[in-house]
Amino acid sequence: MATPFPNIYTHRKVAETASKACDVCYKPSTSVMITPDKKDFFYICPVHLKDRNFATPKIDEEAVKAKREKELAEEKEKLMKEYEERQKKKKEKEKEKEKEKDKDGKDKSKDKDEEKKKDEDNDKDKAKADDENDTPTEEEPRVFELKQVFYQQRIQKKRQAEAAKRDRERASQPGYFPSVPSDLPSR
Template sequence: MAFPNVYTHRKVAETKAKSCDICFKLSSSVLITPDNKDWFYVCPAHLKDSGFCTPKVDTAAIEARKKRKLDEEIERVKKEYEEKQRKKKEKQEKGQSGDNKDEKEEKKDTDDKPGEDGKKTQRKTNQGSKNDADAAARVEEENTEEEPRVFELRSTFYQQRLNKKRQAEIARRNRERLQDPTFFPSVPKNLPS
């Protein structure tokens, strides 16, 4: 009957939003126990209230996440470095195979044509904006992951949840008893003497 005082925060669709058990405002946030025995709607503002619940921090998961992000960042930097080194080698090989005069003339020709330079700078700015969008997406993803997902209710609220579950169980048993035909006494069949 009793369930652990560990609740996981989950979001539901806005169309499935129901009233918060605390303040009765519409909410799409749900606190649910790991074994799905108890769940209730709650406003996200209540999750930040230390009088209602406290977040349970899983330090091992946080460390693993940080390590994974660090590894991904290292891999990304390595790839960028290898790409730069490859381009540098290509330029050196190109410089050794061709005359320096031809390269200088090509450079002057590209400087004289503003349309091509404009395209190059535009490509660079587009790449910069894509990188900015990627960085913004990573920051947003980090912020959503930083919010605690597991909570422990304060003892008074946890007792209220237990009492509510007990009352619901008692009401269910009473309904079943009333539907059972042997619950009520039968009419006496013998005449009284």
């Protein structure tokens, strides 16, 4: 017998007002697991999704690769800008040194240049610290595959619900229950 729906569930969030009991621990939850064809869904706590005995994340290798390439391109662009800025500063420093040689080396200008240099070094250190703090947070996986035990439970619940629906439909049809006998009982 074919399975009624695939064992691939997508994690989605709903509004706080639409929260319902988690299928595992019965606490209110806003996280929903739903199949791609929308035939099955259930509420689940995000903590259970991290449990390897409940579900395993399905990682889209192409999406991960594309994301990694995008990050590398951004990093490369950032490094190129930093390099260009350093080259500009280096040229400016060379020009300043030439001007100093022409001025016959005044002490005040040297002190000012040293202060500027220290300020630039401090700015670079701050920029590097900010870059390190900007590390992107890992996104949680969105697609999961339930472990076989939980998947079988989902299938069983779905089949029981369908059987109950069929039974209700049959009971509402005339002729489902036997009619009352119209003849008198024989002695």
